[in-house]
Amino acid sequence: MGNKVMATALPEVKLIEPEVFCDEFGFCFESFSADEFTDDVSHGFNFVQDRHLRAVRGVLRGLHYQVHRPQGRLVRVVVGEVFDVAVDVRLNSPTFGKWSGACLSAANRRQVWVPPGFAHGFVVLSDVAECLWKTTEYWFPELERCILWSDPDIGIEWPIEIEPILGAKDAAGRRLYEAENIA
Numbered sequence: 001m002g003n004k005v006m007a008t009a010l011p012e013v014k015l016i017e018p019e020v021f022c023d024e025f026g027f028c029f030e031s032f033s034a035d036e037f038t039d040d041v042s043h044g045f046n047f048v049q050d051r052h053l054r055a056v057r058g059v060l061r062g063l064h065y066q067v068h069r070p071q072g073r074l075v076r077v078v079v080g081e082v083f084d085v086a087v088d089v090r091l092n093s094p095t096f097g098k099w100s101g102a103c104l105s106a107a108n109r110r111q112v113w114v115p116p117g118f119a120h121g122f123v124v125l126s127d128v129a130e131c132l133w134k135t136t137e138y139w140f141p142e143l144e145r146c147i148l149w150s151d152p153d154i155g156i157e158w159p160i161e162i163e164p165i166l167g168a169k170d171a172a173g174r175r176l177y178e179a180e181n182i183a
Contacts, residue, residue, distance in 0.1 A: 008100040013086045014113040015102050016074075045072045045116070047134040054079075054130045060164035062121015063087050063147040063173065067180050070116035072136035080129030081105035082122040083159050087147065089181045090117040097176055099156050104131075117182050119147050123164055145180055148173035 006015040055061065062085065065071070075084055084104045088095045103125070104110050114120045116136060146169055149156070153176050158164070 008086075008102065008112075010086060010088055010095050010098060010100040010118070012115045013100045013118065016111040016113060017109070045136040047074070047136055049135045049138055051133050051135065051139075052130065053133075054128065055124045056129075056165075057124050057127050058160070058162060058165045060121065060123040060149055060158075060160075060166055061170060063119035063149060064121065065089055065117075065119040065145055065147075065182070066137065066140060066143040067145055067182060068143050069137045069140055070182055071139070072116045073114040073120055073133045074111055075104065075114065075120070075122075075131060075133040076109070076111040077104040077106055078130050078132055079106050080124065080126030081107070082124050082126075082129050082131060084112050084122040085120070085156055085158075086112065086114040087119040087121075087154055087156075087176075088117065089119050089147070089176070089179070091181045093117070096181075097154055099154055101156065103159075119145075121149060121170075123158055123160055125159065146170060146173040147176055147179050151175050153177060 003019065004017040006017065008015055082104055083101055085099055085101045087099045088097065090096060102112055104112060149170060
C-alpha cells in the first residue's frame with residue numbers, strides 16, 4: 001500500500017492521501033506505516049501518544065502548540081469533516097506566521113502532518129466529527145499555548161459563516177506577536 005504525499009503552502013506541512021482498496025464489502029487502507037512515514041514525511045520523528053477527539057458543528061479548537069517540548073501531529077478524521085489548519089510559530093523560520101489549511105474528512109481519508117514548531121487547530125464542518133492524531137511528544141498542559149484563531153496578522157480564511165463555538169482556552173488565545181513562540 002502507498003500514500004500520496006502532497007505539498008501545502010508550508011513546506012514542512014504535508015497532506016497525505018492514502019491508497020484505498022474498495023470492494024462490495026467495504027474498504028481498507030494503511031493509515032500509518034513507520035517506514036513510509038519516516039522516509040517521506042517526518043524525517044525521523046517517532047510517535048509517543050494517540051489522541052481521539054469528538055466535537056459538534058461549529059466547534060473550533062486551536063490554535064494550540066507546546067513550548068519547550070513541541071509536538072508533531074499526524075491528524076485524520078474518522079467521522080465527519082473538519083477544516084484543519086497549521087501555523088508556523090518558529091521565530092527564526094522564513095514562514096513564521098504563515099498558515100496552511102485543508103479539509104479532512106472520513107470520506108476523503110486524508111491526513112495532515114503538522115511538524116513540531118507549528119500551531120494546530122480546526123473547525124468542525126459536519127454535524128459531528130471525530131479526529132484521531134498521533135503525537136511526537138506527550139501533552140503537557142503547563143507547556144501548551146494558544147494563538148487566537150482570528151488573529152488578523154495570520155489571516156486564516158476559515159470556511160465558516162457563523163461565529164464558531166470556542167472553549168475558554170481558545171477564546172483566550174493570544175495574538176501571534178504577543179504569544180510565546182518557539183525559537
